[in-house]
Amino acid sequence: MIRSRREKLGEHTLIRGDCTTVLRRMPAQSVDVIVTSPPYNLGIEYRSYQDRLPEECYLEWMEEVCASLKRVLKDGGSFFLNMSGSSSQPWLPFELLVRLRKLFVLQNHITWIKSVSVGEKTHGHFKPLNSHRFVNRNHEHVFHLTKTGDVPVSRLAAGVPFTDKSNINRRRHAVDRRCRGDTWFIPYETVRSQKEKFSHPGTFPVALPEACLRLHGAVEGDVLLDPFMGVGTSLIAAERQGLNGIGIDMDTRYVNRARKRLRTFLDHGSIDDTIAELSEEDHV
Numbered sequence: 001m002i003r004s005r006r007e008k009l010g011e012h013t014l015i016r017g018d019c020t021t022v023l024r025r026m027p028a029q030s031v032d033v034i035v036t037s038p039p040y041n042l043g044i045e046y047r048s049y050q051d052r053l054p055e056e057c058y059l060e061w062m063e064e065v066c067a068s069l070k071r072v073l074k075d076g077g078s079f080f081l082n083m084s085g086s087s088s089q090p091w092l093p094f095e096l097l098v099r100l101r102k103l104f105v106l107q108n109h110i111t112w113i114k115s116v117s118v119g120e121k122t123h124g125h126f127k128p129l130n131s132h133r134f135v136n137r138n139h140e141h142v143f144h145l146t147k148t149g150d151v152p153v154s155r156l157a158a159g160v161p162f163t164d165k166s167n168i169n170r171r172r173h174a175v176d177r178r179c180r181g182d183t184w185f186i187p188y189e190t191v192r193s194q195k196e197k198f199s200h201p202g203t204f205p206v207a208l209p210e211a212c213l214r215l216h217g218a219v220e221g222d223v224l225l226d227p228f229m230g231v232g233t234s235l236i237a238a239e240r241q242g243l244n245g246i247g248i249d250m251d252t253r254y255v256n257r258a259r260k261r262l263r264t265f266l267d268h269g270s271i272d273d274t275i276a277e278l279s280e281e282d283h284v
């Protein structure tokens with residue numbers, strides 16, 4: 001069992017520990033928004049966590065974690081669960097989602113697009129697959145889970161300006177903004193060498209948790225929880241939007257990295273967001 005260690009940095013709390021234990025000690029209904037990306041059981045080489053459990057064990061474990069998350073989430077809260085399958089385990093995110101049906105309502109299903117080709121032009125990056133059976137996997141899921149299914153969302157705060165400005169007057173919109181919809185193109189920053197990569201194998205870009213927080217309509221002082229914090233990306237998003245973040249990770253080195261990133265952001269306002277899961281040939 002890992003002994004947990006807790007520290008404060010600005011308005012945020014970083015906890016090194018096993019989230020199953022830490023969550024049990026947190027007060028019920030104390031969190032406004034959860035944004036997290038758990039291990040996907042795809043055999044990713046994390047430092048401490050073994051990312052290759054028998055599927056049944058993985059699903060049971062995730063169900064247990066999500067039941068604890070439901071307990072700490074406020075009734076009007078939002079839980080954004082970022083997941084992906086793989087060519088060898090294409091059902092996994094959906095298997096999990098079906099199990100979560102007894103805990104949550106699937107209020108929105110957002111597709112996070114990492115790379116898209118419009119006409120002949122490609123935007124963003126992806127990890128290429130060498131296969132005669134499968135196409136490259138350019139997307140992940142963001143499941144927006146709530147307790148009731150009727151949590152109001154801020155469609156415009158997470159939205160985009162109109163391309164055709166004539167829509168604003170024609171349809172009597174109060175502002176130049178429309179709902180972005182359920183496909184979010186959020187590319188990773190370009191990384192040209194291994195050296196530029198984080199010392200973490202699977203992070204999301206800061207813009208992803210930021211978009212989730214905006215969609216929930218999170219306001220200053222709200223509490224964000226990420227039980228699988230990694231190197232603290234969601235805490236940086238929380239800081240940018242004036243939220244109080246709580247991040248948990250079982251790996252001391254990732255917590256150290258999260259502290260360093262968050263401190264850099266607090267001191268200099270700059271984000272070290274050069275992450276990647278791509279190789280030279282993916283750069284576009």
Ligand SMILES: C[S@@+](CC[C@H](N)C(=O)[O-])C[C@H]1O[C@@H](n2cnc3c(N)ncnc32)[C@H](O)[C@@H]1O
Pocket residue numbers: 017018019020036037038039040046047048049200202203204205227228229230231232233234248249250251254
């Ligand atoms: C997909 S990564 C999260 C990356 C994060 N979104 C970021 O941008 O840095 C999953 C993380 O979960 C952590 N982890 C796995 N099992 C855990 C557990 N039981 N308690 C806390 N953290 C755990 C791993 O160490 C890993 O850093």
